[in-house]
Amino acid sequence: xxxxxxxxxxxxxxxxxxxxxxxxxxxxxxxxxxxxxxxxxxxxxxxxxxxxxxxxxxxxxxxxxxxxxxxxxxxxxxxxxxxxxxxxxxxxxxxxxxxxxxxxxxxxxxxxxxxxxxxxxxxxxxxxxxxxxxxxxxxxxxxxxxxxxxxxxxxxxxxxxxxxxxxxxxxxxxxxxxxxxxxxxxxxxxxxxxxxxxxxxxxxxxxxxxxxxxxxxxxxxxxxxxxxxxxxxxxxxxxxxxxxxxxxxxxxxxxxxxxxxxxxxxxxxxxxxxxxxxxxxxxxxxxxxxxxxxxxxxxxxxxxxxxxxxxxxxxxxxxxxxxxxxxxx
Amino acid sequence: xxxxxxxxxxxxxxxxxxxxxxxxxxxxxxxxxxxxxxxxxxxxxxxxxxxxxxxxxxxxxxxxxxxxxxxxxxxxxxxxxxxxxxxxxxxxxxxxxxxxxxxxxxxxxxxxxxxxxxxxxxxxxxxxxxxxxxxxxxxxxxxxxxxxxxxxxxxxxxxxxxxxxxxxxxxxxxxxxxxxxxxxxxxxxxxxxxxxxxxxxxxxxxxxxxxxxxxxxxxxxxxxxxxxxxxxxxxxxxxxxxxxxxxxxxxxxxxxxxxxxxxxxxxxxxxxxxxxxxxxxxxxxxxxxxxxxxxxxxxxxxxxxxxxxxxxxxxxxxxxxxxxxxxxxxxxxxxxxxxxxxxxxxxxxxxxxxxxxxxxxxxxxxxxxxxxxxxxxxxxxxxxxxxxxxxxxxxxxxxxxxxxxxxxxxxxxxxxxxxxxxxxxxxxxxxxxxxxxxxxxxxxxxxxxxxxxxx
Numbered sequence: 001x002x003x004x005x006x007x008x009x010x011x012x013x014x015x016x017x018x019x020x021x022x023x024x025x026x027x028x029x030x031x032x033x034x035x036x037x038x039x040x041x042x043x044x045x046x047x048x049x050x051x052x053x054x055x056x057x058x059x060x061x062x063x064x065x066x067x068x069x070x071x072x073x074x075x076x077x078x079x080x081x082x083x084x085x086x087x088x089x090x091x092x093x094x095x096x097x098x099x100x101x102x103x104x105x106x107x108x109x110x111x112x113x114x115x116x117x118x119x120x121x122x123x124x125x126x127x128x129x130x131x132x133x134x135x136x137x138x139x140x141x142x143x144x145x146x147x148x149x150x151x152x153x154x155x156x157x158x159x160x161x162x163x164x165x166x167x168x169x170x171x172x173x174x175x176x177x178x179x180x181x182x183x184x185x186x187x188x189x190x191x192x193x194x195x196x197x198x199x200x201x202x203x204x205x206x207x208x209x210x211x212x213x214x215x216x217x218x219x220x221x222x223x224x225x226x227x228x229x230x231x232x233x234x235x236x237x238x239x240x241x242x243x244x245x246x247x248x249x250x251x252x253x254x255x256x257x258x259x260x261x262x263x264x265x266x267x268x269x270x271x272x273x274x275x276x277x278x279x280x281x282x283x284x285x286x287x288x289x290x291x292x293x294x295x296x297x298x299x300x301x302x303x304x305x306x307x308x309x310x311x312x313x314x315x316x317x318x319x320x321x322x323x324x325x326x327x328x329x
Numbered sequence: 330x331x332x333x334x335x336x337x338x339x340x341x342x343x344x345x346x347x348x349x350x351x352x353x354x355x356x357x358x359x360x361x362x363x364x365x366x367x368x369x370x371x372x373x374x375x376x377x378x379x380x381x382x383x384x385x386x387x388x389x390x391x392x393x394x395x396x397x398x399x400x401x402x403x404x405x406x407x408x409x410x411x412x413x414x415x416x417x418x419x420x421x422x423x424x425x426x427x428x429x430x431x432x433x434x435x436x437x438x439x440x441x442x443x444x445x446x447x448x449x450x451x452x453x454x455x456x457x458x459x460x461x462x463x464x465x466x467x468x469x470x471x472x473x474x475x476x477x478x479x480x481x482x483x484x485x486x487x488x489x490x491x492x493x494x495x496x497x498x499x500x501x502x503x504x505x506x507x508x509x510x511x512x513x514x515x516x517x518x519x520x521x522x523x524x525x526x527x528x529x530x531x532x533x534x535x536x537x538x539x540x541x542x543x544x545x546x547x548x549x550x551x552x553x554x555x556x557x558x559x560x561x562x563x564x565x566x567x568x569x570x571x572x573x574x575x576x577x578x579x580x581x582x583x584x585x586x587x588x589x590x591x592x593x594x595x596x597x598x599x600x601x602x603x604x605x606x607x608x609x610x611x612x613x614x615x616x617x618x619x620x621x622x623x624x625x626x627x628x629x630x631x632x633x634x635x636x637x638x639x640x641x642x643x644x645x646x647x648x649x650x651x652x653x654x655x656x657x658x659x660x661x662x663x664x665x666x667x668x669x670x671x672x673x674x675x676x677x678x679x680x681x682x683x684x685x686x687x688x689x690x691x692x693x694x695x696x697x698x699x700x701x702x703x704x705x706x707x708x709x710x711x712x713x714x715x716x717x718x719x720x721x722x723x724x725x726x727x728x729x730x731x732x733x734x735x736x737x738x739x740x741x742x743x744x745x746x747x748x749x750x751x752x753x754x755x756x757x758x759x760x761x762x763x764x765x766x767x768x769x770x771x772x773x774x775x776x777x778x779x780x781x782x783x784x
Contacts, residue, residue: 005755012761014759016760160371171335187772187773199771
């Protein structure tokens with residue numbers, strides 16, 4: 001009786017599942033979206049930092065997972081800030097230029113984390129017991145001690161929670177990466193009655209050795225960071241509630257914290273739409289820290305706020321020119 | 330880790346295979362499953378795991394002592410241990426709620442503990458209390474530590490139920506059964522559970538959440554629809570989770586009690602509670618309602634017992650007046666129902682359809698305080714729901730109804746199954762499982778934590 005049940009059950013599974021699977025594969029293939037999928041992150045070269053709504057940098061940096069703490073401690077210069085600094089400053093370029101200028105290797109690491117700023121960077125610096133490094137701080141959206149909800153959640157967790165969070169995001173990504181263009185993703189009942197999409201969701205990858213942004217891939221646009229901008233993606237990464245520039249009200253906190261560190265702190269502001277450089281300069285003046293002003297001309301952004309790879313290179317070069325000028329003086 | 334995460338499902342598949350391979354080695358198999366259960370708890374934070382182990386070990390020794398004692402000391406130890414368990418639950422779950430209410434009532438601010446609610450504490454507290462009482466009542470024999478911790482930590486039920494009694498579960502450890510249909514039925518439960526949770530509940534939640542925030546505007550018809558959709562969401566979420574738990578347990582060779590039985594077909598509140606969160610309502614009946622005196626005395630006493638049980642049941646869900654109100658509404662309606670039954674009023678003899686409609690309207694209304702963020706929003710909701718001002722429904726509130734259809738269909742599934750010829754049933758079940766599994770993979774879902782994980 002039970003044997004008969006099992007036989008019929010699996011017959012039902014196969015006889016229905018196989019034709020339905022074939023139909024879904026046909027839908028995926030004929031969906032018309034032929035954008036190549038992103039490269040699978042290569043261990044030791046690039047890593048997954050964000051997938052869909054999950055962000056894992058917070059865990060990697062705060063809990064010193066997979067040797068990130070060592071790379072942060074070993075860096076001579078750390079780039080701090082939000083997604084603007086992540087998209088807009090290249091640690092590799094800084095490292096290459098400074099090493100050439102000084103005649104010895106100068107390691108730089110991009111510690112910027114999307115949605116956060118000095119508040120979370122502070123936690124990472126303390127947790128990894130860094131000291132004596134040069135800190136290059138982008139002033140956009142740095143809330144001087146305030147933490148994003150994602151950062152607060154991370155700080156309440158422990159190392160096992162951190163490993164699980166990383167593993168969760170990685171397995172979700174790996175599953176969708178494998179199924180992408182084999183099976184569709186079907187969305188019912190939001191605006192359009194039925195929408196067939198790519199299986200993969202937006203992916204952000206970074207460089208393993210220096211934390212630089214490797215790429216941002218979306219199912220609608222493919223690789224967004226590495227290719228030159230054709231059209232702006234409206235409000236892709238900008239939260240409408242995000243402050244639109246430096247936070248003057250939190251100036252005292254910046255001053256106190258920056259004064260308390262035994263690090264050389266250099267301030268900057270990566271250009272974006274409605275570039276509020278005067279407020280950033282004011283913060284630099286009030287805190288008594290050097291400010292690297294960047295010319296906003298001829299830069300391309302993905303969404304009005306985040307630069308692409310070509311513009312990141314220009315911004316970093318302009319920043320380094322200012323830095324060398326200041327050192328020469 | 331939640332049970333719909335790919336990582337969890339991969340780990341579960343691995344554990345299920347290893348556990349099947351270890352079937353002849355009972356001890357090794359049980360320790361493997363205990364280890365995995367503790368890992369699942371730890372994945373939400375080491376503190377939660379430490380607290381669980383501390384409470385579990387303390388109750389194990391208390392139960393051992395209760396078995397060996399007699400007379401007054403035996404009873405005193407039982408009450409002291411239960412009091413300590415309830416105190417631990419209250420400290421973590423209700424201390425800040427109480428402090429907030431003291432502050433608003435007196436202006437004095439008690440110390441803010443901000444301990445956070447450890448995962449699963451409400452559920453395992455109920456488990457340990459039932460174990461203590463059942464050991465005391467000699468309903469179950471004292472379990473060895475391995476079986477006790479296995480029962481308490483078993484991952485399919487530890488976080489959000491079903492609330493399993495020791496007598497339902499521990500005997501299965503002594504005499505494991507091997508049923509050849511377990512794989513098929515377990516897979517079916519798992520697939521349907523994931524579908525109800527990921528495809529249905531998460532998508533409804535994503536669509537209606539913006540309209541449940543304080544100050545959100547909606548018309549008469551929209552408010553009713555929002556309350557109905559929340560009913561569908563919480564059913565999908567919790568019945569989905571419960572089915573997953575049953576499916577996972579079955580795939581490992583164990584049986585857990587069912588937690589839902591078509592609650593949307595209930596034609597009375599009493600019937601509703603026999604169909605909704607069944608293991609919870611049975612727990613309340615056996616350990617609280619009967620403990621308070623049950624229906625042994627006159628109607629006023631019975632009514633007070635019923636009302637108190639439901640209010641405490643509401644409060645168990647969370648520290649908030651909304652939950653108290655939800656429990657109170659159910660308690661009051663159960664009392665009214667009992668009075669009507671007792672008096673055998675003419676209203677009582679109305680057709681099933683009328684009672685069904687009245688019951689379901691009451692249930693939908695009661696979900697408002699359960700879901701709304703505060704009592705002011707509850708007031709706004711009820712004010713709009715009572716006065717039929719506008720029947721206009723915005724498309725974005727109407728669209729999630731597409732996800733409510735499978736919830737209604739799920740209520741009717743036992744009737745449909747009865748209509749399928751017996752010899753065709755396994756085939757139909759297999760075909761349905763394949764379709765649902767593929768839908769689980771391809772339908773877009775806004776991944777969210779299970780609602781009952783918060784309790």
